[in-house]
Amino acid sequence: MPHHLDLDTTELPREVQAIRKAITDALRVPDPQRPRQTIGQAKAGIYAFYDYDGEPIYVGQTAEGFGVRLGRHLTGQRSDAVAKYVLDPFEVHAISVWSLPHIGDMPARERKAALDPYEYTVYQHLVTHSAYGAVLNEGDIPPGPLQELPDPVECVIIPDDIFPDRSHPDVRIARRAQTISLLAKNISERKVSAGLRRTLVTQTERLHALAEGRFFALSAAVEDEGPEGVVEEPEGLF
Incomplete structure (x- = not known):
């Protein structure tokens, strides 16, 4: 007769729980551009993902908030980059986010155009520091004038005890x-x-x-x- 372990099958695996907690903790970091809010509450900005070698692998922008956009990429929700096998969330070890509250305060319809040159600035920085001179983005980052960027919030989302495996x-x-x-x-x-x-x-x-x-x-x-x-x-x- 098979032996059944007393497991709560409604719970996610502990590794997944630990990583999701790390992502949640990262989004709770105070926004240095607007300290009364968390970085997850920031409405607009640029984000970048890095692999286990510190190699930049993806850059994007959000006009709806980091909490929503990063959740889509990293926690298995709908994401075109993940669905097309452009980005494997398993490879993401760390993230950087640049909060741009002056764009977040704009009407939603105006944010993307305002974000484009900031995304291009981050993209240029990433490819310059990439061993391959490239990131995994499918779409071309539209060129624009380089912008002065605030210091990013940088967070590791893979806990130390999971990192070796x-x-x-x-x-x-x-x-x-x-x-x-x-x-x-x-x-x-x-x-x-x-x-x-x-x-x-x-x-x-x-x-x-x-x-x-x-x-x-x-x-x-x-x-x-x-x-x-x-x-x-x-x-x-x-």
């Missing part, structure tokens, strides 16, 4: 390969933008760099051990 290169390689496969399948089944194909190129470059780095790191470790220190791994998982 999430950031392990073999886990990331498998996850990224799966994302690329799904993205390629999406591209093969419909007419898509050139930007989505550019994202595929960037993702394959990122996968190659990660896999190559892992290979050379393990090869160097084997060479350091010498022939007598090499232990053959059994076939299969166990």
Whole structure:
């Protein structure tokens, strides 16, 4: 007779709960541009995501509030970037947000046009500091005059006790390969933008760099051990 553990199946896995709590805590940080409100309450601004290497992977803008937009991307709610396999929330280790309350105070219909040059400014900063000279955005960031930015609020959303498993290169390689496969399948089944194909190129470059780095790191470790220190791994998982 099978043994049934006494589990509350209505609860999310503890890892998911911990990450969602970290996201909630990040959104509760006071907005440095308007300290009486939290950053999650800020109506307008720019945000960026970074992976476990500190590599920038995505930039966006919100005219409806960071709490709404970041929730869509990071907690499994509706997000075009996630739905199209442009962005894998699993890869997001840290976020930066730039609150722009003077734009948040504008009528909603005017906010996007006002945000565009700020998004372009952040985008230029990110690609300059990217090892690949690119982020994963499908859409082109419309060019505009560079703007003076306030200091961002920077938050890590992966708790320290989860970080080793999430950031392990073999886990990331498998996850990224799966994302690329799904993205390629999406591209093969419909007419898509050139930007989505550019994202595929960037993702394959990122996968190659990660896999190559892992290979050379393990090869160097084997060479350091010498022939007598090499232990053959059994076939299969166990």
